[in-house]
Amino acid sequence: MxxxxxxxxxxxxxxxxxxxxxxxxxxxxxxxxxxxxxxxxxxxxxxxxxxxxxxxxxxIPGETTRMGTELLEFNLRYIRGAGNKMRGLIYHYLAFYQEHPDYAAVSMLILKQNRKFLETEAYRHVREGYGLFLRVIEEGVQSGEFRADLDKYLVRAAILGAIEHQVTRRALMDKPANLVDLVDPLTDLLLGGLKRPVNPAAMNFKITVEPISSSDD
Amino acid sequence: MxxxxxxxxxxxxxxxxxxxxxxxxxxxxxxxxxxxxxxxxxxxxxxxxxxxxxxxxxxIPGETTRMGTELLEFNLRYIRGAGNKMRGLIYHYLAFYQEHPDYAAVSMLILKQNRKFLETEAYRHVREGYGLFLRVIEEGVQSGEFRADLDKYLVRAAILGAIEHQVTRRALMDKPANLVDLVDPLTDLLLGGLKRPVNPAAMNFKITVEPISSSDD
Amino acid sequence: MxxxxxxxxxxxxxxxxxxxxxxxxxxxxxxxxxxxxxxxxxxxxxxxxxxxxxxxxxxIPGETTRMGTELLEFNLRYIRGAGNKMRGLIYHYLAFYQEHPDYAAVSMLILKQNRKFLETEAYRHVREGYGLFLRVIEEGVQSGEFRADLDKYLVRAAILGAIEHQVTRRALMDKPANLVDLVDPLTDLLLGGLKRPVNPAAMNFKITVEPISSSDD
Amino acid sequence: MxxxxxxxxxxxxxxxxxxxxxxxxxxxxxxxxxxxxxxxxxxxxxxxxxxxxxxxxxxIPGETTRMGTELLEFNLRYIRGAGNKMRGLIYHYLAFYQEHPDYAAVSMLILKQNRKFLETEAYRHVREGYGLFLRVIEEGVQSGEFRADLDKYLVRAAILGAIEHQVTRRALMDKPANLVDLVDPLTDLLLGGLKRPVNPAAMNFKITVEPISSSDD
DNA sequence: CATGAATGAGATTTCATTCAT
DNA sequence: TATGAATGAAATCTCATTCAT
The missing domain is CATH 1.10.10.60 (Homeodomain-like)
Structure with a gap:
């Protein structure tokens, strides 16, 4: 035919x-x-x-992945600040999987658990993309924007895990309908943490007033 | 035989x-x-x-899961504070998967991507276990320990995602060797966030000194 | 079923x-x-x-071949004279293939040209059977019944070739109908050769008649 | 290309x-x-x-075979005596297969066991070549050089069988390295037979001396 | 309760062969 | 004439599952 x-x-x-x-x-x-x-x-x-x-x-990955990574690198250049870049990364992945639901399903439900795939050339490209997370984390630590006391690999793993969990869930149960809606709350959580930050308005300061000797010291 | x-x-x-x-x-x-x-x-x-x-x-899940959840509920009772409970939850799961690597592999690499499994009785038990995360998050929000501006389901998903990512990695590549070592850094990250907290020592306060009229108030 | x-x-x-x-x-x-x-x-x-x-x-060979060889060894014991034994060998093979035409076809048309079969355990048994030819030839040479100037391997190969040619022909064209009829002419040819033996009746002898001295010695 | x-x-x-x-x-x-x-x-x-x-x-046979047969017929003309001609035939085939090992393999291992090939035009040429054996045998019988008591088809089959056995063996196991070396021993065996010829020196003759009547006979 | 033995139902893969260009 | 591309038609082999004993 x-x-x-x-x-x-x-x-x-x-x-x-x-x-x-x-x-x-x-x-x-x-x-x-x-x-x-x-x-x-x-x-x-x-x-x-x-x-x-x-x-x-x-x-199946191949082109898609390679091109995605290139685009991503390009885009990141125009974002300032590690926090913003991290939000950009998270956006990139969620938007990509949102737009390619079949690829998302293949990636999350099939390839990700295949031992042989991990030794593949194609997987190398996937990993390259993940390398950007590390660079952004490093940058943030360097600039003082991010905490320095966390292992960067662990941080990356946690972020990827959170993303993948959502993408997998969508692949399996069509929920959430829109992954991109998760970008902000997820970024917020990962950057800011679950704990309520101490509210300065509620802080207690001990203010000590000392008389200043008018003469010499 | x-x-x-x-x-x-x-x-x-x-x-x-x-x-x-x-x-x-x-x-x-x-x-x-x-x-x-x-x-x-x-x-x-x-x-x-x-x-x-x-x-x-x-x-395969069956008993294991049900008993795990029971034990978990029991243990949580003796922990005070939502943050500590969260650490306890994370510890529970990582320790469990560490001790049952075959179950971890089956769960992460096979069951988790199986649509039919999601409709299973056994999966209900798994979900019940996950319900505890929600309760702890709620408790934390209630007590003011946790932020109130985050969707609890999203938070749970992020935490589970981070855990599962590590467990999957171990199932596929035998790394990291010890999942329990991750409990503290992971809890730290998820509770405290990636951003460096504002250091009080570096805060700038505007201190206004007003003369207090000794007469009328 | x-x-x-x-x-x-x-x-x-x-x-x-x-x-x-x-x-x-x-x-x-x-x-x-x-x-x-x-x-x-x-x-x-x-x-x-x-x-x-x-x-x-x-x-497919296997049992058949192994048992055939055993039987053959047994039978040969009761035959005297290398020539007779050779006739016995030729009879054995031709009769065997006559009685097992399917095996003959498989053996001649399929196995015999299969390189991999030659490395098979089963083929070892086949070769063992062929070893008897060598022993009979040696015996004949020893006893003076056979010529000593021929390489025994070549002789065996010629005999086997002659046999196999006939068996193959029968497998392919159903001719000759009866292989056993060939035993005598084939044995005759191989033992006696194609050349006409010198007919004693036609020999020329030089007869010298010498007078015998009637005196001494 | x-x-x-x-x-x-x-x-x-x-x-x-x-x-x-x-x-x-x-x-x-x-x-x-x-x-x-x-x-x-x-x-x-x-x-x-x-x-x-x-x-x-x-x-594949085609030309090769036809030309081979022609050459063969030509060469035989210059050989005198059936025995010598037979040696010539055996030489021809062994030398030919020696020089064309691929053709030998195709011929021995593939074509020879193919029922359909036997009905082929090409096979007719092959058979024509084989017809020369018959003619030489007949000539030898006629001239008294060969025994008359053997079926010429059987004789031919035995000779071809011996040749083919060697050629097949070479195709399968690369042994013997040189087929031409076999010409003489093989001819010897086939013409002279395996049995030791009676040694005239060892013959016993009964010599009868009869007085000859000098008168009429 | 346990299992040896048998099989239905496919799935992947191969390849000779065709045909439009 | 030469071939890139496509495919119909099988064939081997696998395996979950059944059932009589």
Whole structure:
């Protein structure tokens, strides 16, 4: 049915179909036939472009991720202040997953728990993106905006965990409907903490008034 | 080979085997034969106790979770202060997953991304445990210890996300070796936030001295 | 359909079916379904007993060959004279292939040209049988019955080649109908050679008649 | 890549590639893509010249065989004596296979066991070559050089069998390294037989001396 | 209660072959 | 003439599940 086409186009078409199908049915439950049907090609055609079902899965990130990271780096340049940059990062990821729900599902529900994927070239790109969190944290610590007593890897993990938890939840239960709405409260929580900050109006100061000797000291 | 045994004992034996095998190979990759071998029973015997491979998977939480939650509720009673209770919760989960790495793997890598599991009785117990986070948050807000401007569900999600991120990482890459070490820094971060608190020593106060009229008031 | 059965019985049943099917269609052209149908079991059952189609093929010799060799060794003991023993060997093989035409086809048309089979345990047994040719040749040379100027391996190869050629021909074209009829002419040819022996009746002798001195010695 | 070419040249190029590939991997295991790659053309091009993979296989003998037979007939003319001619034949085949090991492999390991090939035009040429054996045997019988009591077809089969056995062995195990070395011992064996010829020096003759009547007879 | 044995139902993957360009 | 691209048609092999004993 499907006539000749440029190779990259065809690959993209199959990858898009795979993303959709895997997102909907999961990797093991989805069949190559499902993907082929969705892509409008034959089963065999898929194997002309991808050596195996697993390779097909692992190729889904690829471009998307690499380009996302580039864009992100670009955008961060115009934001001043570590706190603002952190908000920018959180926004980037939540907005991205909001706009690519199938990719979100594949990423959160399939790839993230795949041991083999972790050794993949594609995963390296993912990690590169995560490196930006570290740089922003460092910057904040340096400038005195952020606390210096926290391990930066732990901080990053906590932030990513919070983001991923929401994205996963959305992939599984369609809630929350809008991830971007979470950017501010999440940033707020992570930057400001759960504890109520001490209200200066409620502070008690001990003010000591000392007579100043008018003569020499 | 395996002689008659009390029904619950045999079930537990099979579940333990399933936990181990699923943790190691993943659900789809593991076979009933693998589980049977690990349990020291025949394939057919497994079907005497569980209707399907999926039911076997979904039964793994069961007791564990229910008992964990009970213990948790009990322990919390002896902790005063919402912040301390939160630390207690975080400790509970990290310690639990640290001690049950196979369960951690099954939970993080398999169950958590399974849509069908979310409709399960077993999952209700998991959620009940998570309810405690809400109660502690509420308590903290009530007592004024916690900020009142944050959605409690979001807060809980962030905390769980941070915890799960670490547990997942450990399940996949054996790092960090000791989850319990993370209790304090993680609690610190989540309660105190990433931003450096304003240092009172560096605060500027405008002190106004007014003469007090000694006559009328 | 097929009920439980003793394991060796079932294996033999499948092997017999495989022999028939492979003989008829060749290895690549025959399918596991063909064999299963012939054996009256399901495709999957075959894989309960044999790990792969190739293993099924390589297991076809096995017993047959081992027992054949034993019988052969036994029989040879009662034959005197290397020439007679050689005739016995040739008879053994031709009769055996005559009686097991399917095995003959599998052996000549499939196994004999399979490089992997040569590294098989089963092939070792085949070779053991061939070792008897060497022993008989040696015996003949020792006793002076056979020529000593020929390499025994070459002789064996020639004899086996002649036998196999006939067996192959029969497997392919059903000719000759009776291999056993070839025993005598083949033995004759191989032992006596193609060249016409010098006919004593046609020999020329120079007869010298010398007068015998009647006196001394 | 491959530009236009004379049709026969292109065919020969593909056939040579097929010979190499089939020799190395076997017919079923080799793919058209393998052959195409080896030939430096595309898969589709092969189908411009050959209707199917099988036809490609069956066309491999073709020229080679026909020319071989012609050469053989020519050479035999200059040899005198059936025994010498037989040696010449054996030499011809062994030398030919020695020089064309890929063709030897295809011929011995693939074509020889293919029922369909036997009905092929190409096979007729092969058989024609074999016809020379018959003629030489007949000549030898006629001239009294060879025994008359052996079926000529059987004799031919034995000789071919011996040759093919060696060629097959070489194709499979690279032994013997030099087939031509076998010409003399093999001819010797086939012509002279395995049995030790009676040594005239050891013969016993009964010599009868009769008085000759000097008168009439 | 336990299991040996059997199988139905697929899934992935391969490849010879076709055809429009 | 040459081929890139596509695919129909299978084939091997796997495995969850059943059931008679």
């Amino acid at each position: 499907a006539g000749p086409k440029k190779i990259e186009e065809r690959k993209a078409q199959i990858l898009a179909a795979a993303e959709t199908v895997f997102a909907r049915k999961g990797f093991s439950e989805a069949t190559i036939s499902d993907v082929a049907r969705q892509a409008g090609v034959s089963d065999a055609t898929i194997y002309e472009y991808f050596a195996s079902k697993e390779e097909l899965l692992f190729t | 395996a002689g008659p045994k009390k029904i619950e004992e045999r079930k537990a034996q099979i579940l333990a085997a399933a936990e181990t095998v699923f943790a190691r190979k993943g659900f789809s990759e593991a076979t009933i034969s693998d589980v049977a071998r690990q349990a020291g029973v025949s394939d057919a015997t497994i079907y005497e106790y569980f209707a399907s491979k999926e039911e076997l998977l979904f039964t | 097929a009920g439980p059965k003793k394991i060796e019985e079932r294996k033999a049943q499948i092997l017999a079916a495989a022999e028939t099917v492979f003989a008829r269609k060749g290895f690549s052209e025959a399918t596991i379904s063909d064999v299963a149908r012939q054996a009256g079991v399901s495709d999957a059952t075959i894989y309960e007993y044999f790990a792969s189609k190739e293993e099924l093929l390589f297991t | 491959a530009g236009p070419k004379k049709i026969e040249e292109r065919k020969a190029q593909i056939l040579a590639a097929a010979e190499t590939v089939f020799a190395r991997k076997g017919f079923s295991e080799a793919t058209i893509s393998d052959v195409a790659r080896q030939a430096g053309v595309s898969d589709a091009t092969i189908y411009e010249y050959f209707a199917s993979k099988e036809e490609l296989l069956f066309t």
